[in-house]
Amino acid sequence: MFKSKIAITVMAAVLCVGLMGNVPTFAAKSLTIKGSTTVLPIAQSCAEAFMDVHSDVNISVQGGGSGVGIASLIDGTCDIADASRPIKGKEVVKAKENGVQAYENVVALDGIAVIVHPSNPVDGLSIEQIKKIYTGEISNWSEVGGKNMKVTVISRDSASGTFETFNELALDKEKVRADALLQVSNQAVAQAVSRTPGAIGYAGLGYLSSAVKGVNVDGVEPTKKNVVNGSYKLARKLFMYTNGAPAGVVKAFIDFVLSEKGQELVEKAGYVPLI
C-alpha cells in the first residue's frame, strides 16, 4: 500500500516534468510546410537555415506531392504549400469556397530530367519518343536505339506536381500506360530507376546523381544552364503557395527563401535559382 503510493507519486512527478518540457514549444511560433517532393529539399534546407537564425520558430516540412500540399492549404492544415506545378482552376474555386485565397510565390526554377539506368546506352530521346514510351506505343528499348530489353516505365501518381507538369509538357495530357509503376516521390522514382536496368523515369534536376543518367531531350542536356536559357523544353517554375499575401512568420520565411542566402540553398539543392 505504502509502496504503491510512492510509485504513483513518482510517476506523476515524472509525467509533469515531461509535459513541462514541452511548454516552451507551445509558446513558440510554428510553421507547417507540406507538398511537393520536388520542392522538399529546398524547403528542408531553408527551414533548417531559418531555424538556426530564428530559434523561436518551429518549422515542420513534409512531402506527399503538390496535390497534397495544395489540398492541405485549402483545408487549413498547413501554412505554406510547396508545389511544382501551378494551382489548378478547380483548386482555386475550392479554396475560395473554404475562404482561402491561394497566393503564388515563385521560389525557384527547375527542369524535369528524364532518367534511365546508368548502363543504358541510350543518351537522348525526342519528346515524341518519350510520349510514345509513356503512352504505351513503344515497349522495347531497341525501338529507340537501345538494347533489346523491355522498357519498365516508372511514373508518379496523381498527387505529384512533377507528374502534372510532365503530363502537360511531354505527354500532351494523354493517359499514361496502365502498367506504369507509380511511385510516391521523386526519391522513390530515382531509387527505382537506379536499380532497374530497363527503367525510364522522370524527376526534378535536384535528383540527378551518379546513380541515374539524365538523357538529352530533343538534343538538349538537362542542366541548369539550359533551363535558364530556355533551350530545355521540360522546364518549370517551383512555387510556395500561401493563404493570401504572406505575413508574419510566413513572410519572414518566404523572404528568406527569396533572399541571396535562400537562393544559394536552392542552387545547392540542385535547382535553378531565380536571377
Added chain:
Amino acid sequence: MHRIRERIYKVLFTLLAFASLLFLVGITVTLFIEGLPVFKEVGFFDFVLGKSWYPTYEPPDFGILPLILGSLWVTAGAVLFCVPIGVGSALFINELAGKRLKAVLKPIIEILAGIPSIVYGFFGMVVIAPFIQRLLNLPVGLTAFTGSLMLGIMATPTVCSISEDALSFVPRSFREASLAVGANRWQTLTRVVFPASASGISTSIILGMSRAVGETMTVLMVTGGAAVIPHTLFQPVRPMTSTIAAEMGEAVMGSTHYHSLFAIGLILFFIILVFNVIAELITRRFRKKLGLGR
C-alpha cells in the same frame, strides 16, 4: 462503500467496452456515408468490375478490378509463405522443441511481429526487391511476389502464435489415447493433434490473411504500383490499400475521387468481413466434426 466502488468499476469497464463498439460503428458509418455517393456517378458493377483506374483524368475512369485483384494476389502469395512457416513453427515449438529452445524461439517470433511495417517496406524496397530482380532475372524487382514475401514474413508471427495456442489446447487425453493404441508420434501429430486443432489453425491463417490484406505501408513501397490486372505473381501490382494511401492526400474533399477512395475502403472492409465469416464457419464445422462441442 464497497458497493459504490464496485458499481463505479462496473460502469467504467462497460463504458470502455462500448467505446470499442462505438469506434467500430463510427468507422463503418463513415465508410458508408462517404463511400456510397460514388455509386451515384459510377454504377456498382462498373466500379467493382471496371478495368481502368484513371481517377484524375478527364473523363475519369473508376474501375477497381485491377486493385482488388492486386490485393488478392498479394494476399494469396503471402498465405503461401506464412502458412508453412507459421504452422510449421507452431508444430515444432509445441511438439518437438525442448524447453530452452522454446524459450528462445517464441520471443524471437514475437519480435518479428513488433517490427514496424515501414521498416519491412524499406527493407523490401532496398534489399529484397533488387535481390529478387537479379535472382529471377525480372525487369523490375517491385512485384506482387516481393510484396507477398514481406507480408508472409509479417503474418508469420500471427499464424504461429495462434496456431501454437490452438495446438496446446488439444487435451492431453487425445495424445495419450492415440499413443496408447499404438500410433507413433508422427501419426499422433498428423492424424489426431492437427485435426483437433484445425479450427484454431484455420482461424490463425484467416487472421494472418486479414493482416496481409489490410497492410498498407509495406505494399505501397514494395509492390510497384502498376494498376493492371496481374497475370503472374512476378509483375508489379497496385493493391487497394496502397491506392488509398497514395491518393487520399490529394483527393479534393467531396469530389468523386474522394468518395471512390472511401468506396475502396468499404470493399476492403467487406473482404475482411467475409474472411472472418469464413473463419467462423470453418471453426463450427470442425467442432461439429470432432464433437468437441466447445
